[in-house]
Amino acid sequence: xxxxxxxxxxxxxxxxxKIPIDVLVEVHDHICSQIMDNYREKNDFDxxxxxxxKTWEKxxxxxxxxxxxxxxxxxxxxxxxSTISPVFIRGLLFxxxxxxxVNVMSLFFRENFIQYFILGVYFCWLIYMGIKYFxxxxxxxxxxKKYDEYKLSVYDDIWIDSLPISFSFIxxxxxxxxxxxxxxxxxxxxxxxxxxxxRVFVILLFILFIAFLYTGGVTFNKSVETIDKIKNYFPHxxxxxxxx
Amino acid sequence: MKNxxxxxxxxxxxxxxLKEEGEMYGYQMSKKAKELTRGDLxxxxxxxYPILHKLEREGVIVAELRKVNGRERKYYLLSEQGRKQQAKxxxxxxxxxxxLTLIFNYDK
Numbered sequence: 001x002x003x004x005x006x007x008x009x010x011x012x013x014x015x016x017x018k019i020p021i022d023v024l025v026e027v028h029d030h031i032c033s034q035i036m037d038n039y040r041e042k043n044d045f046d047x048x049x050x051x052x053x054k055t056w057e058k059x060x061x062x063x064x065x066x067x068x069x070x071x072x073x074x075x076x077x078x079x080x081x082s083t084i085s086p087v088f089i090r091g092l093l094f095x096x097x098x099x100x101x102v103n104v105m106s107l108f109f110r111e112n113f114i115q116y117f118i119l120g121v122y123f124c125w126l127i128y129m130g131i132k133y134f135x136x137x138x139x140x141x142x143x144x145k146k147y148d149e150y151k152l153s154v155y156d157d158i159w160i161d162s163l164p165i166s167f168s169f170i171x172x173x174x175x176x177x178x179x180x181x182x183x184x185x186x187x188x189x190x191x192x193x194x195x196x197x198x199r200v201f202v203i204l205l206f207i208l209f210i211a212f213l214y215t216g217g218v219t220f221n222k223s224v225e226t227i228d229k230i231k232n233y234f235p236h237x238x239x240x241x242x243x244x
Numbered sequence: 245m246k247n248x249x250x251x252x253x254x255x256x257x258x259x260x261x262l263k264e265e266g267e268m269y270g271y272q273m274s275k276k277a278k279e280l281t282r283g284d285l286x287x288x289x290x291x292x293y294p295i296l297h298k299l300e301r302e303g304v305i306v307a308e309l310r311k312v313n314g315r316e317r318k319y320y321l322l323s324e325q326g327r328k329q330q331a332k333x334x335x336x337x338x339x340x341x342x343x344l345t346l347i348f349n350y351d352k
Contacts (some may be wrong), residue, residue: 001311023293025309026270026318030289033271059290075290080299154297229309233278 002086006045008031011236013053017060017073020151021237031056040073063224072127076084083154088215095210099203122170129220140224147237153226162216171210250285254295256337257287258324259330262305267321270296296320304329 002010010031014024031052038048054171105114132142143152151157183241250257261273268276273285297306304326308319322330 007315023297025316026291026293029269029315029317030271031313032313032315033269035274056289059288064278078290078294080292083301086298086301188298229316 006049007032007039008236009049013049015150015236017061018038018071018151019060019073019076020154020156021080021233022153022226023076025230025233034056059145079154084158084215085218087218088211089208091211091218092207093216094214098210099206118170122166122213125217129163129217131157132220137224140227143227143234146239147234148240150237152230153223155222155226159216159220162212162219166212166216168210169205169212173206246268251291253337254287254291255299256333257285257303258292258295258299259326259333262322263327263334266310267319269319273320300325303326340350 010028011024013103014028014031034055035045035050036047039053042048062071062073063077064070065072065077090124102114102118105135106116109117144156257277258273261276264269265272266292270292274289274292277285277287280290289331300307300320303323304325305320308321309316311317312317
């Protein structure tokens with residue numbers, strides 16, 4: 001068995017590698033199993049732990065992420081890509097579907113109505129997220145605030161980032177897109193190459209806007225679901241000193 | 245042998261191990277793969293966990309947390325969808341391996 005003191009050393013090592021807590025749970029078990037296997041031969045925790053750290057060195061080496069501006073290890077980056085990208089791709093497909101539906105709507109309703117409809121959907125989404133955050137997910141909100149220097153799960157913070165991104169997209173779309181009917185293909189004929197480029201640009205923005213909303217919603221729910229699985233690790237985390 | 249040669253088949257290796265063992269945790273998988281290949285395949289953690297998370301996200305495998313030796317351990321199992329996918333992939337892998345054997349046994 002690994003003593004409490006040595007266990008703390010392992011967890012502190014993993015926390016220093018900025019691993020989200022839900023990933024840390026299984027990496028911690030992996031390292032403990034490795035140590036226990038090798039400990040039988042060498043009988044010195046520190047020697048064995050150093051050897052195990054060497055096997056993880058390459059995967060847990062922190063590098064600056066140029067997109068996010070934060071430090072991240074190669075393994076965590078690969079986990080992010082493998083878990084978030086399928087959600088985002090599904091969001092893009094959903095965005096395409098919504099775009100097609102809105103285009104069909106443009107045949108039956110005035111463009112002003114559709115503009116308000118999209119704005120309405122967006123604000124309903126914001127209100128839904130707010131209500132969920134402050135009512136059903138109070139517990140998550142509490143932990144998120146208390147352990148604000150950590151990423152509690154792989155999905156953490158992605159939904160927070162999706163809010164300003166989707167807001168900036170909808171601002172652009174509403175300012176340049178709808179007024180000129182630029183993204184309605186069905187009832188606005190294309191007149192020039194420039195017109196095509198302009199419309200493709202606005203349509204891409206619209207699809208991205210929906211994809212970010214979708215990704216935000218899915219990752220938010222996933223973040224909340226993860227809390228129960230990682231609760232046992234909270235005593236090892238440093239809580240926010242302003243948190244009561 | 246170079247681990248890069250195994251790269252495209254890691255998913256199939258994980259699914260096959262889960263089919264045979266029923267349920268496994270990360271360290272157990274890397275140990276078993278090494279043991280079965282007599283030390284030839286080092287299933288590195290940096291490759292293993294991203295694939296496990298991807299398969300879990302896709303619903304091919306399901307994870308269960310259990311307390312073992314006072315710590316949490318994440319066990320992975322094949323889902324119904326995973327079982328079907330594994331059977332299909334195993335068949336494809338066998339054909340692929342057979343073709344490779346035919347080519348590399350070719351001696352003019």
